[in-house]
Amino acid sequence: MRSRPVRSLLALAVTGLVLGVTACSGATPVPRPTLARAASDAVTVVAQDSGVERSIRTSRALFRSAPGAVVAPADDADAVRRAASAAVRAHVPALLVGTGPEAVDAELERLDASWYQAVGRVSLDTDVAERDAPEAGQRAEGGRASRQTVLVADRSADAAAVATARAAGAQLVEMPSGVSDPAASGDVVRALHGAEGRPTLLLGAAFADLGDPEWVVRAAQTGYRIGDGGQRPFDGHRYTALYGAPGASVLGVLGEQDPAASVERAKTLAQEYRGISDVPVTPAFEVIATVAAGEAGDDGDYSRELPVSTLEPYVDAAHEAGMPTIIDLQPGRSDFLSQAQRYESLLRRPDVWLALDPEWRLGPDQVPLEQIGSVSAREVDEVSEWLAELVRREGLPPKALVLHQFRSSMIADRGSLTSHPELDLLVHVDGQGAQPDKQATWKALHEGGPEGLHWGWKNFHDEDSPMLTPEQTMSEVQPTPSLVTYQ
Template sequence: MAACSSEGARKETGTPPASGSSVPKTDSSQTAVDTTKKTVSAPVPAKDTTATPDSAAAAPAVVVKDEAASKPGAILPHKRIVAYYGNPLSKRMGILGEIAPDKMLEKLDGEVKAWQAADPATPVQPALHLIFVTAQGAPGKGGMYRLRMSDHLADTVISWAARRNAIVFLDIQIGQSTVEAELPRLEKYLKLPQVHLGIDPEFAMKNGAVPGRKIGTLDAKEINYATAFLNDLAVRYNLPPKILVVHRFTKRMVTNYKNIQLRPNVQFVMHMDGWGDRALKKNTYNTYIKREPVQYTGFKIFYYNDTKKPGSKLYTPKEVLALNPKPLYIQYQ
C-alpha cells in the first residue's frame, strides 16, 4: 500500500492560485510546501484469514473503554468525524488545497450528507485536517527535513472551518525533528477547544533517513509524549477531550502499540492511511488496525489514488461502515 501524502491528489500543476482564491501566502522563510514527491511503497499485507467476517451488526466503534467519552464536549463515540485533508498551499497534497475554499466546503457538505444518510443514528462532525508541518526531501535551514507552516495558514483554515462549525486537526510530519520539538509551537492552537492533533509516522525519520526514501516510524513512547501533552492542555485550560489521530499503513510505522498510554482527557484514533483498491484497503485495515487496536479507528479515502487500478471504485460509506471495528474517523484526501 502506498504512501499517504506523496501522491494524495492530482499532480501539482505548478500554476499560481487564481486571484481571489483566498489561498494564504507563506512567510518569507518558506520555500516549498509539497511533501517529498517520491512515491513510497509498502508491502502488500497478507490475507487476513483469522479475522471474523465484517458486518455492521458486529462492528463496535470503540475497541477499549474511553474514560473521556463521558466528559462534556467529547466528540467520540457520539459523532463520526468526516475530514478533508491537505494543505491550501498545494494542489497535490489533498482535497483541502486542491480546489477553492468555497467549492471545497460545498464538496465536504456533500460527504457529510452521505455519511449521515448511511448511519442516521450517528451525527456527523465535519473537520478540516491541515498538514501544518510538512516533511521535505531536503534538509532546509534547520537541517530537520521538515517545513513549518506559518501561523497565518492555521488561522486561515480555522476560519474556513468556522463557516461549517467544523473542527480542525493540525498534522505534523516531523522529518528528522521530534514530536517533543514540534508540539510546543502548536500549543496556542491546541488550547482552542475545536483544534486537535494528527501525527504521521510515515515521515518520522530515524538514523538520518530522508523522507520519501523509506517509510518512517514512531514508537509508543513518542506517541505517549503527545497524549500527555494533549491531556495536560485539556486539564490546564479546562477543555473538552482532545483527539489524537495517528496515521498507519504498515506494521513498522507504529512500534510497541500495546504500550500506548490512554489518557482521561484524550481520545485516540489509529487511522488506516494507505491507498489502493478496495480489497487491498480492507486487508490493510484488518492487518494493521484491527489486529493492533488502541481505542478508535479511522479510514482514509483517496479521491484519485484509490481508483488508479482499472475498474476500482471508491469505498462507499455503507461499505466502510461494514468494517469491524466500525471507523469513527473518516478522512478524504
Template sequence: MQGTSVTHRVLLAASLAALAACASETTKQGTAAPQVGATGGDSAAVASTATASTATASGGDVAASATPVDSAAATTSPTTTSPTTTTGADSAIKVVPFGIPGRKKVDLSSAASAVRLGLSKEPTWPKGPTPLPGALLPGHRIVAYYGNPHSKKMGVIGEYPEQQMLSMLDRTVAEWRAADPSVQTIPAIHLVAVVAQGAPGPDGGWRRRESPEMIERTYNWAKSRKGLLFVDIQGGHSTLQAELPLLLKYLERPDVHLGIDPEFYMHHAKEGVRPSVKVGQMLASDVNYVIQTLDKLVADKKLPPKILIVHRFRRDMVPDAESIRPTPRVQVVMDMDGWGPPWLKYDSYRDYIVTHPVQFTGFKLFYHNDTKAGDALLTPKEVLQLRPRPLYIQYQ
C-alpha cells in the same frame, strides 16, 4: 468500544447479508501481502491488482516541499499474519459483505475477512478510559478533508478552490449522515501544519512549519461549517518535542485537535534520510509523549477532551502500538492510511488496525490513488460494514 454478544454479532452479520447487492460468499486463506512503501499522492502507481499477492505502493501523503521529492525507493515491511477465520462459537458467523456493482471477488473476500475478525474481537476490544463530558467519541463520527493549501498533490483542501472544496465537504458529510444516522457526523479540515520536505533546510529538520496566517485561514474554513480543525505533524528529522509545543496555542481552542504521521517521522532513521524515501516510524513512547502533553493542556486549560489521530498503513510504522496509553482527556484514533484497491484497504484495516487495537479507529479514502486501477471509491456503506466501525473518516 462496546462489547457485543455472539448472538448480536450473528444478527449483525445477517443484517449485512440482507444488504448484499452483489456479494459472494468466499473464504480467503493466508495473510495480507506485504505493502511496498512509497510517496503518496500521485507519485506512485499500483503495480498490479490482478491477484491478492501483488503488493501496492501504499503511502499516506505527499510532502509538499520546496525541493521536489523524487519517487521513493521501495521499502518492504514484514508480512503481518492475522487470522481470517474464527473458532468456537465465532466460527458460526458468516459474513456476506455488500458492495457496489462490479466489485471483484477478491474485494468481497477481503471485506469478509476483515469484518469477521472485527466481529470476533468486538467483545474484547479495549474500552479505554470512560469518556469525560464533552468527549466527541464514540458518540460522533468525524469526516475530514485533508491536505495543505500550498500543494495540489497533498490532498483535497489544496487541490480545489476554497468554496468548491467546502461544497464538496458538505456533500460528503451528507452522504455519511445518510449512511449512518445513529451517530452525529461532524465535518473537519485536516491541515498538515508541519510538512515534511525534500531538503534539510537551514536547521536540518527536513520540514516546513505552516504560517500562522494559513492555520487561521483553515481554522475559519472549519468554523464556517461548524466543524473541527486538525493540525497534523509530519516531523521529518525534527522531533515531536520540538514541533508540538509550537502548536499548543491553537490546540488551546476546544475545536482544534491533532494528528501525527509516522510515515514522515524520520527521528528514528539514519541522519540525512530523506522523508518519503524510507517510511518513517513512531514508537509508543513518542505517541505517549504527545498524549501526556495534550492531557496536561486539557487539564490546565479546562478543555473538553482532545482527539489524537495516528496514521498507520504498515505494522512497523508503530511497531508497539499496543503500548499506546490513551487517557480520559485524550482519545486516540488509529487511522488506516494506506491507498490502493478495495481488497488491500480491507486487508490493511484488518492487519494494522483491528489486529493491534488501541482505542478508536479511522479509515482514509483517496479520491485519486484508490481509483487509479479503475476501482470505484469505497462508499460510506462499504466502509461501515467494518468492525469496529471507523469513527474518523479522512479524504485526500
C-alpha cells in the same frame, strides 16, 4: 499497498430543578438550616461505594447546620422513599443507617440538630430527640438556599442524597442511563454550562473512576459541544474530513479550494453519509501543518513547518461552520513533540485536535520517500502527556489524538501506549491502492491495539482502485470507522 504524504484527520433528564416548598401560612416557625458554602469553582465528588456514606457526605457538602434530619434504614427501600419525601418537605437532610448508627449519630451532632424523624426500624445512640419532622420547614434566605449544582449518576441508587440536595435547594442534573462520563452527554454539558460559576457536586459511585473531576466540570461549563451531542470526540459521533495542505492540491483535496469553499465541500461530503451512518456525521478538516520535504531546509529536518497564520483561515472557517480541525504533523528528522508545541496557540482552541503521521518521522540518515518512517510508543506518550496537560490546564473539552498507520512497524509497541481521559485515541489506517490490500491492512492493524482505541479509514480519489463509495465505506469497512478522510 503504496503510500504517499498524508494528512489523515440523551435524552437527559436534566432536571434543572430548584425545588422548594414554601412554608404554610400560620405554620409554627422552625429554626432555619444553614447551607454549606463553597468556592464558585469548587467540585465535590461523593462517590463512595456505600449509599449510607454517600447520604452522609452529601449532607456534609450541602448543609453547615440543620434543625433536624430524617433517618431511614439503608436496606428498606420503602422507608428510604418515605424518608426522602419527608426530608424534602422539611428542608432537612435525609440520612441512611447501615450496620451501625455511629456515622448518623456524628452527622446529627455536626448539624447541631435538635431532632430527628425515624422512618422504618431505626436505632440510634444519640441524645437528639426523636419526633416527626414539620410538614414544611423554612428555607434559608428567602427560599434560595443553595446555588450548588448536583450531578446525579443514578437517582434510584441515591434517593436519600437526592432528597438532601432538593431540600437544600440545589439544582439537580441527572446523567442519562448507562452514561458515567459527563462529557459524553450533550444535555449534561448544556446544563453545566448554564450553571457556570456555581460549585458542583458529583453524586454516585459511577463517578469514582472519573479521573480529574475538576477538569471534567470546568470543560463542560465551557458549553462546547460537537453538534447536538457531548464533548467526547468519538462517543456518538462520526466524521468525514477533507485532507490536505493550504494551497497545495497535490497533497489532498483540502488544498484544491479556499477555506470557504472547503467548508462547503466538506458539508456536502458529510451529507452523503447521513442516512447510512448509525450516529451523526460531522464534517471536518485535516490540515497538514508540517509537510515532509525532499530537501533538508535551513534547519536540516526535511520538514516544512507552515506558519500558524497560514492555517488560521482554515481553522477559523471550520470553527464558524461548527467543524473540528485536525492539525497533522509530518516531522521529518524532527520529533513530534517539538512540532506540536509550535501550534499550541491553535491547540488551545476547543475544536482543534492533533494527528501524528509516523510515515514521515525519519531517523538521522533517512530521507522522505526513500524510507518509511516510524515512531516509538515513548515518543507518542510524550506528545499525549503534553496534550492532555494542555487540555487540563486550559479547561478544554476532550481532544482527539490521531495516529496514522499502514504498517505495524510504524508505531513500535503500540499496545503499550498510555491512555488519558482528556484524549480520545484513534488509529487512522491510511494506506492506498487495491481494496483487497487495504482490507488486509485494516484487519492486520486491529491486532494488539490498546483498549478503547478508535479507528479511521482513508479514501484516495486518485490512488485507490476503486475508491469506495460512502455506502461501501459504511458497510464493507468493519468495524465501521469513526473518522473517514478524503485525500
